[in-house]
Every structure is written in C-alpha cells, then in structure tokens.
Amino acid sequence: MNPATARPFLRYLPTRRRICISRSYAVQSPGNPTLQIFNRHTKYLQKERAAADPERSRQVDYLKDEVAMRLSERLLDINRHFDHVLDFGANSCNIARALTLPDPDPDPSKTSSPPLSTRLSHLTAADSSRTMLYRDADLPFNKEINLTRHVLDDEESLPYEAETFDAVLSSLSMHWINDLPSVLAQINHILKPDAPFIAAMFGGDTLFELRTSLQLADMERRGGVSPHVSPLADVRDMGGLLQKAGFKMLTVDVDDIIVDFPDTFALMQDLQSMGENNAILGREPGAIKRDVLLANEAIYRALHGNEDGTIPATFRMIYMIGWKEGPNQSKPLPRGTGQVNLADILGGGEVK
Amino acid sequence: MPARTRPIDKFAQAVAKCSTEASVYGKCIVADYNSVHKDKCLTEFMRLKDCYMAAAKK
Numbered sequence: 001m002n003p004a005t006a007r008p009f010l011r012y013l014p015t016r017r018r019i020c021i022s023r024s025y026a027v028q029s030p031g032n033p034t035l036q037i038f039n040r041h042t043k044y045l046q047k048e049r050a051a052a053d054p055e056r057s058r059q060v061d062y063l064k065d066e067v068a069m070r071l072s073e074r075l076l077d078i079n080r081h082f083d084h085v086l087d088f089g090a091n092s093c094n095i096a097r098a099l100t101l102p103d104p105d106p107d108p109s110k111t112s113s114p115p116l117s118t119r120l121s122h123l124t125a126a127d128s129s130r131t132m133l134y135r136d137a138d139l140p141f142n143k144e145i146n147l148t149r150h151v152l153d154d155e156e157s158l159p160y161e162a163e164t165f166d167a168v169l170s171s172l173s174m175h176w177i178n179d180l181p182s183v184l185a186q187i188n189h190i191l192k193p194d195a196p197f198i199a200a201m202f203g204g205d206t207l208f209e210l211r212t213s214l215q216l217a218d219m220e221r222r223g224g225v226s227p228h229v230s231p232l233a234d235v236r237d238m239g240g241l242l243q244k245a246g247f248k249m250l251t252v253d254v255d256d257i258i259v260d261f262p263d264t265f266a267l268m269q270d271l272q273s274m275g276e277n278n279a280i281l282g283r284e285p286g287a288i289k290r291d292v293l294l295a296n297e298a299i300y301r302a303l304h305g306n307e308d309g310t311i312p313a314t315f316r317m318i319y320m321i322g323w324k325e326g327p328n329q330s331k332p333l334p335r336g337t338g339q340v341n342l343a344d345i346l347g348g349g350e351v352k
Numbered sequence: 353m354p355a356r357t358r359p360i361d362k363f364a365q366a367v368a369k370c371s372t373e374a375s376v377y378g379k380c381i382v383a384d385y386n387s388v389h390k391d392k393c394l395t396e397f398m399r400l401k402d403c404y405m406a407a408a409k410k
Binding site for chain 2: 216220221223263265266268269290291294297298299301302303
C-alpha cells in the first residue's frame with residue numbers, strides 16, 4: 001500500500017472512531033437509603049378496620065387512654081401557655097380526651113384546678129387513618145377543647161411549615177414509623193425555638209412474653225421463626241436519636257404497664273382491635289396457623305403465666321421530652337466545670 | 353338471638369378445655385427452651401391437638 005494514502009487514513013481513523021468514555025463512579029443517591037421495616041399501607045388498613053367497629057375499638061382504648069393521660073400530666077411540669085399544639089399520630093384523639101379530664105394534679109389542696117386543655121389554645125390532631133381519627137368526633141369532649149383533625153397522607157413526611165407549633169405531643173404511634181431519625185428531625189423543624197416535644201412510644205421489651213412464646217411455638221411446630229412482634233426502639237437508642245435530630249435538654253424514662261389477660265387469644269384480639277397487629281414487611285401473609293396458636297397458648301402459660309390462671313402482657317412505655325434549641329435556653333455546663341463533688345452531697349463512700 | 357361467636361372465640365373455648373394437656377406440652381418446651389427444634393414435643397402436642405379436636409366437636 002502507498003504510504004501517502006495510508007497516512008491520512010491512519011491520521012483520521014483514531015479521531016473518527018474515538019469512543020467517548022465517560023467515567024462514572026457508584027454514587028449514593030442523596031439522603032441515606034432508609035430501611036423499611038413496616039408496611040405503612042398495611043398499618044393504615046389495620047387501623048381503618050379497627051376503627052370501623054367503634055364499640056369494640058373504644059373497649060380496647062384502655063392502654064392508649066392511660067398513656068395519653070400520663071403523657072399529658074407531663075405538660076403540668078411546664079409552666080407555660082401553648083398557643084398551637086400538634087398531636088402527631090393521634091389515633092382516636094386520646095390526648096385531646098385526656099387533656100379535657102379534670103386536672104390530674106395529685107396535690108389535694110388544688111383539687112378544683114381547671115383541666116389541662118385550658119393551657120392550650122389550639123390542638124391539631126394528625127393521623128393517617130381517617131376513620132380512627134374521626135371515631136370520637138361526636139363525643140362531648142370535642143366541645144371542651146379547640147380541636148382540629150388533620151388526616152395525613154403519610155406520617156413520615158409532615159406537611160407543616162417550619163416553626164409552626166409551640167409543642168408537639170405524640171402518644172403510642174411512633175413505633176410504626178420506619179424512618180424515625182427523619183421524623184424526629186422534621187418534628188424539630190416544625191417546632192418554634194425553645195418549644196418542647198413530648199412523646200410516648202412502645203419500646204424495648206413490650207410484649208416480650210408474646211414474642212418469646214410465639215418464637216418457641218413457631219420453632220417447635222414449623223422448624224423456623226417468622227416475625228410476629230415488631231422490633232422496637234430501645235431506651236438507650238432514643239436518647240441518641242433525639243440528640244441526632246437536634247433536640248436539647250433530653251429527658252427519657254421508661255414505665256412498664258403490665259396487663260393481665262385471660263388467655264393469649266384475648267390478648268391478640270385486643271391488639272387487633274387497637275389496630276396494633278403485625279405490620280412487619282417480612283411477615284408471612286395470612287393468619288397464624290392454628291397449630292402454632294395452640295402451641296403458643298400452652299407455651300405462654302408455661303413460660304410466663306400467672307398463678308391465678310391469667311397471663312401477663314408487658315407494655316414498656318418510653319417517655320421522652322426534648323427541647324428545640326432556642327435563645328436564652330439553659331444549657332448544660334461544659335465538662336470539668338463542676339465545683340462540688342457529688343459524693344459529698346449524696347453521701348456514698350469510696351468504691352472499693 | 354345470641355351474638356355471633358367469632359371463630360377465634362370458639363377456638364379459645366375449645367382450647368380452654370384442654371388445660372392439662374396444654375400444661376404438659378408447655379412443660380416439655382420450657383424444660384429446655386434453648387434447644388427447641390421441630391417436633392421436639394410432638395407426642396405431647398398431638399395429645400393436646402386430639403383433645404382440642406374432641407372439644408371443638410362438642
């Protein structure tokens with residue numbers, strides 16, 4: 001071949017055939033991928049179904065009413081008037097009902113103090129289940145409190161403006177949230193500066209009796225386990241989560257409520273009527289097999305049963321209070337600035 | 353007309369009649385609950401189930 005003809009050929013060939021190689025790296029999409037544990041839609045359906053039978057649903061409100069009452073008692077500790085309060089995950093407005101009860105102040109000299117609802121001007125109760133939220137809309141307590149019901153599309157993304165609320169309350173609903181860090185950060189966002197977030201949720205050892213006995217029953221009858229009781233946040237986790245979400249001056253404490261049931265079927269029926277049945281994504285579809293239920297009843301009694309023939313169910317409540325950062329808010333002193341040895345005040349000898 | 357009994361109520365009533373068998377089965381599991389495997393207490397369970405089946409028929 002003539003080199004003169006080959007030259008242009010060689011010269012242009014590489015340029016014409018150049019393949020544009022764009023280098024790319026594996027990039028994580030913005031925001032951390034969130035772990036999905038619960039099927040939010042299933043939970044929604046379960047709550048709707050539970051509230052569709054108002055009579056039965058009211059019968060099993062004993063737990064939610066009790067916790068709502070204990071939670072609203074904590075409002076007494078804050079000497080303030082709240083203009084606009086959000087009840088996040090309101091269920092059937094248990095907090096609103098608890099607030100209208102006569103003041104639970106144990107001081108006998110002030111028995112006739114007004115109910116807590118006088119301390120707030122406006123309460124917004126938000127929940128994703130419309131039927132549950134409006135279940136008690138006709139009851140008399142609605143007239144005693146300035147209450148707005150708000151049906152949320154998704155409890156994991158709050159539709160409120162920044163710095164809207166003077167306080168956010170939440171009672172027994174955050175244990176179904178998939179992305180707890182994000183929801184806590186959003187709550188912090190919608191609070192006004194120096195406003196409190198007061199919440200109660202199921203945690204840690206809630207229903208550990210049912211969890212263990214169902215595991216044993218599953219194991220013995222079917223040779224493997226399937227999740228029946230939700231994984232729950234631990235007390236230790238909550239402190240860290242609140243801190244990460246930007247809350248200051250945290251208080252986290254636990255409170256066990258133990259309820260005795262005649263048998264495991266009564267326990268499971270009550271949980272169902274509360275709308276608190278299993279909504280874990282990885283759960284088996286359909287009901288628990290009869291063989292497992294039968295085995296579970298026997299194992300629960302043998303392992304945890306009371307002497308009088310009833311069975312206990314533990315509900316461990318985690319109460320938490322966190323404050324949004326604000327000006328003139330008291331802050332913890334820096335480390336090492338303590339002037340007094342606590343051992344001198346509290347007594348307590350040398351650790352040997 | 354009496355209220356309709358839910359299947360779970362019938363089930364619970366039948367199981368309640370077999371407390372002896374249930375406690376035998378329960379004890380068998382609880383005796384060593386760290387090493388439970390499939391059909392560990394099969395004979396005890398079958399006795400419990402037979403009792404339940406008989407009670408459910410009545």
